[in-house]
Amino acid sequence: MKYLIILLSLTALPMMAANTLTGTVKDSNSEPIPGANLVWLNSSRGASTDMNGEFTLERPANADKLIVSFIGYNTDTISIASYQEYIDIVLNEGVQLAEVNVTGRKMGFQKLRSSVTNAELINSDELCRAACCNLGESFVTNPSVDVNYSDAATGAKQIKLLGLSGTYVQMLTENIPNFRGASAPYGLGYVPGPWMSSIQVSKGTSSVKNGYEALTGQINIEFKKPQAAEADWFSANLFASTTNRYEANADASVKLSDKWSTMLFAHYENETKAHDSDGDGFADIPQVEQYNLFNRWAYMGDKYVFQAGIKFINEERASGQVSHGGHTYADPYRIDMNTDRYEAFIKQAYIFNKEHNTNLALITSGTIHNMDALYGRKVYNVDQQNAYVSLLFETEFNKQHSLSTGLSLNYDRYDQIYLDEDYEGHEGYDGPAPGVDKETVSGAYVQYTYMPSDKLTVMAGLRADYSDLYGFFVTPRANIKYAPNEYINIRTSAGKGYRTNHIFAENCYMLASSRKVIIADNLEQEQAWNYGLSVATYIPLFGKTLNLNAEYYYTDFQNQLVIDMESNAHEISFGNLDGRSYSQVFQIEATYPFFEGFNLTAAWRMTDVKQTINGTLYEKALTGKYKGLITASYKTPLGKWQFDGTLQLNGGGRMPTPETLADGTLSWNERYKGFEQLSFQVTRFFRNWSVYIGGENLTNFKQKNAIIGADDPWGDNFDASMIWGPMHGAKGYIGVRYNLPRN
Secondary structure: OHHHHHHHOOOOOOOOOOOEEEEEEEOOOOOEOOOOEEEEOOOOOEEEOOOOOEEEEEOOOOOOEEEEEOOOEOOEEEEOOOOOOEEEEEOOEOEEEOOEEEOOOOOOEEEOOOOOOEEEEEEHHHHOOOOOOEHHHOOOOOOOEEEEEOOOOOOOEEEEEOOEEHHHEEEEEOOEEOOOHHHOOOHHHOOEHHHEEEEEEEEOOOOOOOOOOOOOEEEEEEEOOOOOOOOOOEEEEEEEEOOOEEEEEEEEEEEOOOOEEEEEEEEEEEEOOOEOOOOOOEOOEOEEEEEEEEEEEEEEOOOEEEEEEEEEEEEEEEEEEOOEOOEOOOOOOEEEEEEEEEEEEEEEEEEEEOOOOEEEEEEEEEEEEEEEEEEOOEEEEEEEEEEEEEEEEEEEOOOOEEEEEEEEEEEEEEEEEEEOOOOOOOOOEEOOOOOEEEEEEEEEEEEEEEEEEOOEEEEEEEEEEEEOOOEEEEEEEEEEEEEEEOOEEEEEEEEEEEEOOOHHHHOHHHHOEOOEEEEOOOOOOEEEEEEEEEEEEEEEEOOEEEEEEEEEEEEEEEEOEEEEOOOOOOEEEEEEOOOOEEEEEEEEEEEEOOOOOEEEEEEEEEEEEEEEEOOEEEEOOOOOOEEEEEEEEEEOOOOOEEEEEEEEEEOOEEOOOOOEOOOOOEOOOOEEOOEEEEEEEEEEEOOOEEEEEEEEOOOOOOOOOOOEOOOOOOOOOOEOOOOOOOOOOOEEEEEEEEEEOOO
16 A cells, blocks of 8 residues: 555655655556666665556755666666656666676566565566466466365365465455455455556565465455556456356446546456266356456545455356266255355545655455355355455655554454254264354554665564454564675565455355364364575676575464364364474575576475474375476567467375275275376467466376265265365366456
């Protein structure tokens, strides 16, 4: 919010010397350049652009020339009038380093050099490199974030970051906490890809502004904005795949005046056919029909800024046994889910002093999420309501010292019903009767940033929150960035995170199994420390820049919700941690533009996740030990054609402890092997539209026997939770994008 305020709070030019210069740095295509460096000539005073390409820079006396630079672009020296307060700067591709001329194509995936946290930016160019139909499909080319199926029957997907499930990642939409609780299993499908302008991924300890829930990091989604200079009058996307999936989405923006603007988004998708490519009688891809509407408004005043929006989603999801090969079922096992979701938000800010970025902001949001689900003969219905309020105050005392402080209130309520055929006898369930589950958490935070020089930045934050369920708790976090020169950035982080579990809402997909559900009494709040170290280097090599990044993260749980699938192959139990639980991840990646228009990224990650269950420290089941990624992109010199390819090397891992059957064999293998996946896309660009065609999982790898006991779903051995790989083989797609720009 504060960066938006910087851009939108400019006033008329005074006829006197300006003490502060603000503005933007963009490329020749009007795309923002995050991490660009700005410094006054013959001065050490400078700044870097944020993720939106915006900057605020204090001005020394008599300074009139500004040097602007970024690796991959020509360095420019710009004359600034004494009264000038704002400027839009355009950098052209190609830069001179050590008298060697470098030309390059701007990356769609970028490490944010100016950020004190280990943050990555995925912009609209990167999102178009694959069939990015929704948020869950936007991380195909990302080396840090994995998206996997949670089970083999419902189509639920989850993010994995730092080796841990997505419940430990704080999901944000424009810095508002979102997709919590009942929406967590399917929320990745609620954000259409063409609606997004960018995604920011922050690993490890992050800011305390947005709450205490980020144990492994934050993922923030930025939607298109009607007030943005690059907003189109109209844009649309049509998509179809060989799995009979069809999508259509569009957005239109209107500038009502110099201050008021609005934007309308519409999306429809339909997976029209149930597929059973492995012949086990169960759909590999659920049938999903979704309607999604979003309307947002913005008022951009000189002192007052207002944004508001309202969103509606209806989704019907059907899966389970399907007829195939002429075979039909007299009593088929069906999975049906109907979801209605409503979201609304209001953001307001008042700017007291734009030179010091002194502002007061109020953010309010509300969500209603209603889901009725049927898993065979089990019924789970949930009505979730959430209200969130945040009051923030920020100011920059000077270039070295800045402060952010605020208050927050979060309210969650879950009205739940769970019934199965054995419920009264407790044969299929053992735990507290589902009913009303609610929590109110009020809190306050303070965050201080110290920047004694351009080489060092220290950000320390502290939250104090009170939960009416768990009482008072404190969240400390700290991030340090040290850049000894322009070629090296070193970041360290340490901090704590907490989260409240809502077992049925967050794990409802596990009901698609015959396992008995056991929930312990008096479950505690989850809490963990996270420590991180990363080193990013930018090395001039053969006239170009080699980007190298290495990082290590360690997450140590003091308490955790342990999901026990080890003790009994016919049960799944939820209880408190008794022993150690940790995750450690090491990742290295490199990006290099071998020739003009071509970029190649290679990454390798090792993961070690362990958890104590009933006194035994287990390797975390269904978690790959490694991941390799090679992604390449080439755009022809005239920009008419683009070719994108991604190869994923997914490491093997351990399965939950299998049962020994009467004949001495195991109900499933103890481990699974690694596998490869290849995707490729070709795009042809025209003036205002483009056509793309591609394929996913072109290696045609499919997990065998993903559903245990698929031939008898009403029996005791039915289990859809043993998934570690794709169930559907190779598929192709084609799409058309169109945009009508304002200029």
